[in-house]
Amino acid sequence: MRPLNFLAPIIFTLLAAMPAMAADALFVLSGTNSKGEMVNVAMTRPAADEFGLTEIQTKLVSQGEDLHKVKGIAIGGLIKKYDLVGGSLAIEALDGYSIDVPRSVIDSYPAIIGLEIDGRPISVRERGPAWLIYPVSSFKELDSPEFEARSVWQIKAIKVGNGSGSN
Amino acid sequence: MSLKIRYILVLAVFVALYFTARSNLHDLKLTVDAKLDHSTRLDDASRLFIELLDFELAAHRFVEGDETVRHQDVQFAFDLLWSRVDTLSATDDYIIVQRLAGAYELFPLAKAGLRQTDALVAGLARGDKGALAALDNLFKPVSPLMRNFGNAAYQLRLEHSIETAVNQKEAARNIDMLQLAFLLFGALSLFMMMAEVLRIRRFNLKISEREDKIIRLGLTDPLTGLANRRSLTDEIERRLALETPDGCNLLLIDLDGFKAVNDKLGHPVGDELLRQVGKRLQDIAGDDSMAARLGGDEFAILGQPRAMQLGELADLVIKSVEEPFIIGQQIAHVSASVGMVSLDRGRHPDASVALGDADIALYEAKRSGRSCSREFEASLRGQRDYSAKIDESLALAIAEGQINVKFHPQIDVRTGQMRGVEALARWSHPELGEVPVELFIKLAERQGLIRALDLHILKTACRELIKLGEAARDLRLSVNVSPIEAGRRGYAAELLTVLGELGFPLCRLTLELTENTLMEDSGAVARNLGELASAGISIAIDDFGSGYSNLSYLAQFPFNCLKVDKKLAAKIEDSEKDRIVLSSIANLANGLNLDVIMEGIETESQLEIIRSIGIAQAQGFLFARPLSTRELYHFLPKVPARHTRRKPARKAA
Numbered sequence A: 001m002r003p004l005n006f007l008a009p010i011i012f013t014l015l016a017a018m019p020a021m022a023a024d025a026l027f028v029l030s031g032t033n034s035k036g037e038m039v040n041v042a043m044t045r046p047a048a049d050e051f052g053l054t055e056i057q058t059k060l061v062s063q064g065e066d067l068h069k070v071k072g073i074a075i076g077g078l079i080k081k082y083d084l085v086g087g088s089l090a091i092e093a094l095d096g097y098s099i100d101v102p103r104s105v106i107d108s109y110p111a112i113i114g115l116e117i118d119g120r121p122i123s124v125r126e127r128g129p130a131w132l133i134y135p136v137s138s139f140k141e142l143d144s145p146e147f148e149a150r151s152v153w154q155i156k157a158i159k160v161g162n163g164s165g166s167n
Numbered sequence B: 001m002s003l004k005i006r007y008i009l010v011l012a013v014f015v016a017l018y019f020t021a022r023s024n025l026h027d028l029k030l031t032v033d034a035k036l037d038h039s040t041r042l043d044d045a046s047r048l049f050i051e052l053l054d055f056e057l058a059a060h061r062f063v064e065g066d067e068t069v070r071h072q073d074v075q076f077a078f079d080l081l082w083s084r085v086d087t088l089s090a091t092d093d094y095i096i097v098q099r100l101a102g103a104y105e106l107f108p109l110a111k112a113g114l115r116q117t118d119a120l121v122a123g124l125a126r127g128d129k130g131a132l133a134a135l136d137n138l139f140k141p142v143s144p145l146m147r148n149f150g151n152a153a154y155q156l157r158l159e160h161s162i163e164t165a166v167n168q169k170e171a172a173r174n175i176d177m178l179q180l181a182f183l184l185f186g187a188l189s190l191f192m193m194m195a196e197v198l199r200i201r202r203f204n205l206k207i208s209e210r211e212d213k214i215i216r217l218g219l220t221d222p223l224t225g226l227a228n229r230r231s232l233t234d235e236i237e238r239r240l241a242l243e244t245p246d247g248c249n250l251l252l253i254d255l256d257g258f259k260a261v262n263d264k265l266g267h268p269v270g271d272e273l274l275r276q277v278g279k280r281l282q283d284i285a286g287d288d289s290m291a292a293r294l295g296g297d298e299f300a301i302l303g304q305p306r307a308m309q310l311g312e313l314a315d316l317v318i319k320s321v322e323e324p325f326i327i328g329q330q331i332a333h334v335s336a337s338v339g340m341v342s343l344d345r346g347r348h349p350d351a352s353v354a355l356g357d358a359d360i361a362l363y364e365a366k367r368s369g370r371s372c373s374r375e376f377e378a379s380l381r382g383q384r385d386y387s388a389k390i391d392e393s394l395a396l397a398i399a400e401g402q403i404n405v406k407f408h409p410q411i412d413v414r415t416g417q418m419r420g421v422e423a424l425a426r427w428s429h430p431e432l433g434e435v436p437v438e439l440f441i442k443l444a445e446r447q448g449l450i451r452a453l454d455l456h457i458l459k460t461a462c463r464e465l466i467k468l469g470e471a472a473r474d475l476r477l478s479v480n481v482s483p484i485e486a487g488r489r490g491y492a493a494e495l496l497t498v499l500g501e502l503g504f505p506l507c508r509l510t511l512e513l514t515e516n517t518l519m520e521d522s523g524a525v526a527r528n529l530g531e532l533a534s535a536g537i538s539i540a541i542d543d544f545g546s547g548y549s550n551l552s553y554l555a556q557f558p559f560n561c562l563k564v565d566k567k568l569a570a571k572i573e574d575s576e577k578d579r580i581v582l583s584s585i586a587n588l589a590n591g592l593n594l595d596v597i598m599e600g601i602e603t604e605s606q607l608e609i610i611r612s613i614g615i616a617q618a619q620g621f622l623f624a625r626p627l628s629t630r631e632l633y634h635f636l637p638k639v640p641a642r643h644t645r646r647k648p649a650r651k652a653a
Helices: A007-024 A045-051 A075-081 A103-108 A145-150 B003-063 B071-090 B092-098 B103-122 B129-139 B142-219 B229-241 B258-265 B267-285 B310-322 B351-367 B378-399 B437-447 B450-472 B491-502 B515-520 B522-534 B551-556 B566-571 B576-591 B604-613 B629-638 B647-652
Strands: A025-033 A038-044 A054-058 A068-074 A088-093 A098-102 A112-117 A131-133 A155-161 B249-256 B290-295 B298-303 B325-327 B330-332 B335-342 B373-375 B403-412 B418-429 B433-435 B476-480 B509-514 B538-544 B561-564 B595-598
Touching: A025 A075, A025 A112, A038 A045, A045 A068, A045 A075, A068 A075, A068 A131, A075 A103, A075 A112, A088 A103, A098 A103, A098 A145, A145 B003, B003 B071, B003 B092, B003 B129, B003 B142, B071 B092, B071 B103, B092 B103, B103 B129, B103 B142, B129 B142, B142 B229, B229 B290, B229 B298, B229 B351, B249 B310, B249 B351, B258 B267, B258 B330, B267 B290, B267 B298, B267 B310, B267 B325, B267 B330, B310 B335, B310 B373, B335 B351, B351 B373, B351 B378, B378 B418, B378 B437, B378 B450, B403 B450, B403 B629, B418 B437, B418 B450, B418 B629, B433 B437, B437 B450, B450 B476, B450 B491, B450 B629, B476 B538, B491 B522, B509 B522, B515 B538, B522 B538, B561 B566, B561 B576, B566 B576, B576 B595, B576 B604
Parallel strands: A025 A155, B335 B373, B418 B476, B476 B509, B509 B538, B538 B561, B561 B595
Antiparallel strands: A025 A038, A054 A068, A068 A112, A088 A098, A088 A155, A112 A131, B249 B298, B249 B335, B290 B298, B325 B330, B403 B418, B418 B433
């Protein structure tokens, strides 16, 4: 336990800062870049706008077969931007739900972290503010329970690494 | 089962296994997908009650003055709860959740509660206990429902995961079974392949055995199992290629009398005889020398068994073949003629020359009579060439009329007058000169040319006599008939037609037949002779006294004349017994009212003897050699033109 003792104040500080971060930040992106440096980015809406938003058209989980215009951050591009390494994305939701998404899925399909649906920001009640959405209507193979489970809404954090081993 | 069907069956089983496996795995995937789907929904459902508690806790702490909880945290927890209720009740995707215990009542109630508390939560302030109590009251009826709902979701998820585990176990077992099936069928097809390989190997072995047999058959004679001509030729070539082939003998052996055995006892006996001859020759040849059958009744021995000299070896072969053959119930006798040659690299550049030499020697041995051997000499080659040339040119000679007729006068011994002539064939070959008549008659018989030859002689003789005109008008003509012709069906009719065309009087014609003609097929001969005799043609038995002299023939056939063999003429001067024999023949002929002509009279004393015995006519060099037509013409004037004994014959003409 001793070696970890010095971490305690840091963890405390981080935990204390979280509600404050949650207030402005959409979600936190973390991981290690190719130089071995730790990366910890609190993604805000202005930062997202600065990164540039992508729009796809697709149906949404448990919202019938209607197509919706979804605007958001291309997750593959975002990870590339921060040069994060690792084969897996551990995605955690506000309600505590968490799932691992293989990096290969992100690299193969233009998935986005949706911030607006049909021109309106997504509220928490509508499973916002950040919702990992796949172009299910363009790639039929994505229309499966597996991808539905990976379609995480109310995203709190994305950790790029080598997988937690869960799912 | 045929090979094709077996392969198709195995293939079909593999395809069936593959599809079974695929369908099983597909089912498994669907099950897993469904369970995963339900698992996510149930996970969502089980969080509902916790989120309600979270919200209520946040609201209480905020109102009661906890600094760590801000209003926006309460609002956030409320929004999460709102979103959860919305999601769970939203679409058919959540049907599993919507069917959980109490869900039917819960969702309308929860939605109503959320709407009613929305403004309350938005306006919630610290210390506002009244608002808090109102919130609690509003959520009171929903709370136990949510707890039950959450429990039910948790319970179902648990059941599902147990079910999933069971299913996965089942699937694993199925996959195990499939693996086992694949393994078994894999092993089975491997076994089949191995069986196939074995079968092919066996098949190949059979083929190579058959090939061996074919090669063996190509080199051996199937009947006797001895080497055949080809392997004998190869062996001769091999020996000629050796440094010292000297002392190596080649014997060609031809059976005498084999044809008679075949004809009389049948081909199976003939074949068995050939087998036994083969075995005897093989025993003589031993291991060092080769015995071969060249075909038909011709065999060979190559080598020098037991260091025997050529002559010794040939004698041994002849003696061995002369021993009787016992074949079933039958006993057969044959003899052997042997032609021999010593292999010599100088004289024999190849096997065919060596075989040719041996063949020439064999030919000579056969000519010399049965049961003898001849060794090849260079001089024999000429004789062989001579025979071959005659053989080749006979057909052409007959067709082109190279074969002439000479006339041998038949003389009345009392008056010295010529009564008739015997037509004799003569062949003067442009290269080889005079060819002996016996030789080319025999050749013609062998080559199937005897009909043409006989007709040619008859026609020529008749035309020549007709040419002589008035001077020869009483002259009788005798023509020899081949035994083959005399026994041929339709011979008489053909002859009569030809004679009709020629215009030669039938009463002046005599056909001479040898005794052996009558032995051949007496029925057919008798019919022909009967027909010819009734047409007025005379029939003579030729060379009487040389063969069996079967007297019964004299009564059996319609003879007019008996010609006594010249061998008897040669003996009558010295032998009393032969004179008695001749005298008896003459008496017999007189008794049967036959004319008698003595052949081969060469001396006055012979003439005197036959005159004293009372024989009326004679033929021989004492009177004349065979004459050409011109010579005959000159011979004629000595003969009185009008004197004939056979008045009835003239009437017939």
